[in-house]
Amino acid sequence: MNEARLAVRSLAATRGPATLFRELSFELAAGEIAAVRGPNGSGKTTLLRCVAGLTRPDHGEIQRSGALLFSGHLPGIKDDFNAEENLCVALRMRGLQPGEAAIHGALARVGLESRRRVPARRLSAGQRRRITLARLALDDAKLWILDEPLAALDADGEAVLGQLLARHLESGGLALVATHHDLPLARAAREIRLQP
Amino acid sequence: MNEARLAVRSLAATRGPATLFRELSFELAAGEIAAVRGPNGSGKTTLLRCVAGLTRPDHGEIQRSGALLFSGHLPGIKDDFNAEENLCVALRMRGLQPGEAAIHGALARVGLESRRRVPARRLSAGQRRRITLARLALDDAKLWILDEPLAALDADGEAVLGQLLARHLESGGLALVATHHDLPLARAAREIRLQP
């Protein structure tokens, strides 16, 4: 089987008059996690979107193998759907069709079982984030790209994210995470620093 | 002069089948700050919106004196306006009309001076938040109600918020803040705990 990996070579991105980063290179092998760090506006989101293939970099090369899961600042949650439906739709977009039990289990795991049927517009900020966590629990993509996954989560939510990340890495997954806070992981993550 | 104060008496709120809180009472005098804490979905946002008068509680009484500034999960920033315009509009809504120099100064203080003219849709998540910080710097409301003001901010942004809060309290202001993180303040804040 082909192992998942990510290689970024001499990437550069410009926004308006400013160069956000240039000559950025790094590599991730199976089971590795990298934390992208830097002050506000330093280009973390831009880097993640480049790696995901949403934005075209000005220069450089990105090699990915394996499926990809991207979770950005905008959670992509429809106010009119409830948690279950939002989760189903997100997974179907990735080509997955988990059974009812699996969906139920994932929502229970992130603490949303009692709010499964509440339309997302009525959920609290953290509960909306937890739908994204449930998605992580069910998706089998090898490369996770997460932009501030800790936003709006309480301590319990952070712990759940930590468990999910640990399991993902153990099973040979890769993760690229932009964050201002410490990741809830036992082992230290590689750091990619962006200067303002 | 009338001193600003906030008194909440036996407040209760129900959402769907669940009672979020009940018999909640507290009081804040000039110069005091209270941190509302609790896990995701415990009702922090609901409490803040009740106090601000946006949501009607099921029961209880709220006494406020003085003007009020509310900053919620949704920042109320228009993608088509740039930072300056967004700030101006937000202040005009509150009946304030600061001069150009004041606006400029506030944006410089939160580190947005070089991005004053960039439309908000192009700003990073943290830079959008900082527009709200600039608003705090210019508003003279006595009661601040802030819902997760630390979201998306880096260490430097947190420090700026801390200074703004400290100055506000010194000048006799009140603040009610919902947060999952520690407030960047020297002195400890009163805590209001919500059970899930």
Added chain:
Amino acid sequence: MNFFYFSSPSTFFRLAGRLAPAFFILAAVLAAAGLYVGLVQAPTDAVQGEVYRVIFIHVPAAWMSMFIYFVMACYGAMALTFNSRLSAMMARALAPTGAMFTFVALWTGAFWGRPTWGTYWVWDARITSELVLLFLYLGFIALSNAFEEPRRGDRAASLLSIIGIVNLPIIYFSVQWWNTLHQGSSIKLTGSSMHVTMLTAMLLMTFAAWMYAIAASLVRVRSVILERERRARWVRDLGRT
């Protein structure tokens, strides 16, 4: 010679600077000749009298309005397929000239319609579709300027110009598909129903309009290039020398 030599903006900028005056002069000469033949030499029309002479502006403008759109769409297609910046800039530079000719065709047509049809405006298929062409041009211009990133505007507008090309056959064939007030083609490849001097004048005016269109878009593309590349080294060097 390398075919792509002139597709670098800096080289093309200089080339366009040298070519534009030549085309302007050519356009002026042709227009002067055309106007002389059309206004002085051509005979007075038996039915319409002097007013028919509007035709020497009306028809060239109407032809150019369609032709320029076609050329613009070709540039758009090139911009999308080869990702060449210069083609997108050319499409952008052509649009205002095309819109101008469309407007002139509409205006002179309306001006002409008053004495001949007794009204400024009829909702005839050709006239209406010419109006629609004007809106396509305006849409192109509006869309290409509607984004902060000029590149996005380029790509979006190029795509639009390609989609909009379906309107051209409709304008052109409208006189055949519907019986309308507007007259059909009188110039055919095999023999023409028109007086020779009239035909000469019309062709001269058409070529004048064509040359003018080339010259105007060269001038405009220069300013587009300058604005777009203002941070490039060669533009800053221009300012210094």
Added chain:
Amino acid sequence: MSGLAWAFSRDLTLAWRHPGEAMLTLAFFVLVASLFPLGIGADPQLLARVGPGVIWVCALLAAFLGLPSLFASDHADGTLEQMALSADPIAAWVSGKIAAHWLSTGLPLTLLSPLLGLQYGLPADALVTLGAALLLGTPVLSLLGAACAALTLGARGGGMLLALLALPLFVPVLVFGAGAAEATAAGLSASPHLSLLGAGLLVAAVSVPFAVGSAIRIALD
């Protein structure tokens, strides 16, 4: 009244973020009006008869077009909360928003209508009636439309009922507007229709902002 002023200028700035955008409204109006002759043929007599109807339809459309974005985007990005907390009474800034909406949709359309009427070959007196009726009728459309938009904000899912509720509100404006044109065409005075429209405008201008205000409060709850 300051609430009216800031909401008005803000919405106007937003609407006309780009100088060319003022022209787009007019372009849109002309476009829609030129669709009809394409569809029903170019017989001038026929066109003169349907002209006022077509122009009224365009007015309705222009009023509809801006509605979804009138409150929805402010609701989605939290601006509505900030507005609701502002020191000014809610009816004041709601009026400002509605006025801006009318100024960027209804007014340009009213101003352009004589020109379009000319193209449809309407006689001079019909043109005057049409302009007057539009001047009175389009603000009513904006007001009623705003009320519907605010109500749809609050009632999620039940929008169907509200759309059906809104229709009876729109029809009278159209009926009196078209009636004024018809009366002129028949050589009668249009003033009864116009004064009815005017009365409608007064009533709507005074009462609708309050209705919209409470609808918004419900939506935010």
Added chain:
Amino acid sequence: MSGLAWAFSRDLTLAWRHPGEAMLTLAFFVLVASLFPLGIGADPQLLARVGPGVIWVCALLAAFLGLPSLFASDHADGTLEQMALSADPIAAWVSGKIAAHWLSTGLPLTLLSPLLGLQYGLPADALVTLGAALLLGTPVLSLLGAACAALTLGARGGGMLLALLALPLFVPVLVFGAGAAEATAAGLSASPHLSLLGAGLLVAAVSVPFAVGSAIRIALD
């Protein structure tokens, strides 16, 4: 093809959550179509003549009304990013979205048109032509409209820019659709017009999803 399926079912479910929007389109269609007899008098011959044209223009406008929301909300809340990253080719799920849009605006409108045609006193053969032409034409409207909606995502002009782009592109459809009705009325065969519409539909269905796809990629960049 699975991309087509999920996007289709998702959008249809969402549309069903808010039947108000689809109803608004339909209501608008019926309202405008029934306003005309009010505006131009009840002369049956006149009505039969303008009927198909009016119905076509209403179809055009109704198809246009739903366009701004086709991609905008998915763009604002990040769903479009997720879709763009899905394993299915972008043209597939775009087709699904467009199909759902047609099903919730174009189809009801087509189904309703014979009823309206009856109100206008159209003869049976004209009704059949009208229905057939709408069945072929409304999908083309949805397709072209989707392309314009994707092109204007994130653009400053908003709905008006969209109108300026989409309505001119709609004109050919209108011309052939109304032409079919006219041919039938004149006792000629409508099939040349209908086959032109059909050809247009084929070409649009094959090419437009790719154009929309690249427009969306441009918008996300």
